[in-house]
Amino acid sequence: PPLCPRPVPPPAERPPPHAPPRPFPGRTGADSRGCRELRIGTRRRHPSAGSHTVVLLLEGGYDVVVVDNLNNASPRVEGRILELVGEEAGKRLDVRVMDLLDEPRLAALCAEKKFDSCIHFAGYKAVGESVEKPLAYYRNNIVSTLNVVECLQAHGCKSIIFSGSCTVYGNPKDVPIHEGSDLEAINPYGRTKLYQEEMFRDLCVSDDAWEVSLLRYFNPVAAHPSGRLGEDPKGIPNNLMPYVQQVAVGRRAELSVFGNDYPTPDGTGVRDYIHVMDLAEGHAAAVDKILAAGGKLGCVAYNLGTGNGTSVLEIVKAFSAACGKEIPYKFAPRRPGDATAVYATPSFAEQELGWKATRTLEDMCRDQWNWASNNPYGYEGKPEEN
Numbered sequence: 001p002p003l004c005p006r007p008v009p010p011p012a013e014r015p016p017p018h019a020p021p022r023p024f025p026g027r028t029g030a031d032s033r034g035c036r037e038l039r040i041g042t043r044r045r046h047p048s049a050g051s052h053t054v055v056l057l058l059e060g061g062y063d064v065v066v067v068d069n070l071n072n073a074s075p076r077v078e079g080r081i082l083e084l085v086g087e088e089a090g091k092r093l094d095v096r097v098m099d100l101l102d103e104p105r106l107a108a109l110c111a112e113k114k115f116d117s118c119i120h121f122a123g124y125k126a127v128g129e130s131v132e133k134p135l136a137y138y139r140n141n142i143v144s145t146l147n148v149v150e151c152l153q154a155h156g157c158k159s160i161i162f163s164g165s166c167t168v169y170g171n172p173k174d175v176p177i178h179e180g181s182d183l184e185a186i187n188p189y190g191r192t193k194l195y196q197e198e199m200f201r202d203l204c205v206s207d208d209a210w211e212v213s214l215l216r217y218f219n220p221v222a223a224h225p226s227g228r229l230g231e232d233p234k235g236i237p238n239n240l241m242p243y244v245q246q247v248a249v250g251r252r253a254e255l256s257v258f259g260n261d262y263p264t265p266d267g268t269g270v271r272d273y274i275h276v277m278d279l280a281e282g283h284a285a286a287v288d289k290i291l292a293a294g295g296k297l298g299c300v301a302y303n304l305g306t307g308n309g310t311s312v313l314e315i316v317k318a319f320s321a322a323c324g325k326e327i328p329y330k331f332a333p334r335r336p337g338d339a340t341a342v343y344a345t346p347s348f349a350e351q352e353l354g355w356k357a358t359r360t361l362e363d364m365c366r367d368q369w370n371w372a373s374n375n376p377y378g379y380e381g382k383p384e385e386n
């Protein structure tokens with residue numbers, strides 16, 4: 001496939017991938033257990049949000065336990081994380097291949113580790129698939145979350161950061177969306193996300209020692225600036241950015257733009273795209289907050305978005321500029337269930353977490369392309385090379 005002409009430095013010469021490690025309040029003082037993170041490897045909200053967050057947590061001094069069933073993740077990710085964080089920090093990473101539906105094994109892990117907190121990234125996330133296989137969605141998303149919560153609680157941890165979604169706002173009546181906007185689920189996937197949120201709210205009412213941060217992601221895109229971590233969806237991508245990326249590297253002929261008759265400036269759908277590094281920093285900020293709250297946080301939802309609405313055609317244009325070639329596209333009918341415009345008011349997260357997305361659309365497209373051009377077939381390489 002045609003690749004970007006940009007020269008790629010060999011690993012040893014790569015610049016430090018991102019900001020220097022941040023101090024985490026949860027790691028100062030006498031407590032040396034650190035934060036352990038749990039996730040499952042099946043179609044997550046953004047299949048690389050977990051790995052990017054793990055890098056930040058390791059750099060921040062945490063001990064991190066990753067739980068992944070490798071259903072939709074490559075075993076090679078662990079090696080890339082170790083490469084980025086270095087040998088010393090890498091010693092604090094413990095990866096367990098395990099399914100969160102396997103409650104006895106999960107309970108044994110919680111008993112062994114005595115977690116301080118948990119970031120729960122896991123879950124199926126394809127809307128169309130959820131309509132076809134609702135029971136698989138309810139079982140995987142809801143039962144796994146129940147298992148996580150019950151196992152944590154049984155072993156003394158009442159603190160969780162949950163990968164929520166802006167899907168809980170359904171088809172928003174007004175934008176930008178704030179955390180108090182009406183909640184509505186419009187497909188089985190969205191219902192699993194909303195029901196999980198409701199479960200956490202009920203839990204916190206029943207027991208005020210529980211602390212839950214619901215992170216409502218908008219549209220995560222891009223990749224680690226090193227080009228070593230990124231999204232690697234299996235099969236035909238459902239989401240816009242991975243599809244555009246596959247067109248750019250020549251794996252797909254053209255993009256179908258779903259609808260050009262929306263009441264938006266250029267007629268195409270508008271979303272709040274957020275760089276996965278900003279998203280990872282949002283998780284780190286949520287970890288700081290929850291560990292510093294001392295049992296007083298309760299259940300709080302935060303929008304993790306940029307506050308900027310970007311249309312499909314604006315994405316195509318920005319990505320073309322980043323990769324230096326035109327992205328062929330055609331207009332196609334609207335995709336059923338798509339909203340016109342969905343973007344956040346992120347001010348609550350800024351106020352409460354001291355976190356703000358800082359990366360621009362250009363940054364997102366540059367890092368997405370850097371990942372795509374270095375890994376045109378994801379982590380596994382071109383099929384016949386394996």
Ligand code: UD1
Nearest residue numbers: 127165167238239240241243256257258269271312337338
């Ligand atoms: C979708 C889900 C959302 C889920 C999220 C996961 C739907 C209706 N919503 O969000 O619930 O949380 O993925 O990341 O599926 N587009 C094209 N061509 C494509 C793909 C997308 O034009 O090939 C357009 C869409 O119509 C939309 C925009 O690009 O306007 C973004 O689409 P996508 O990346 O799939 O995200 P969402 O639909 O916002």
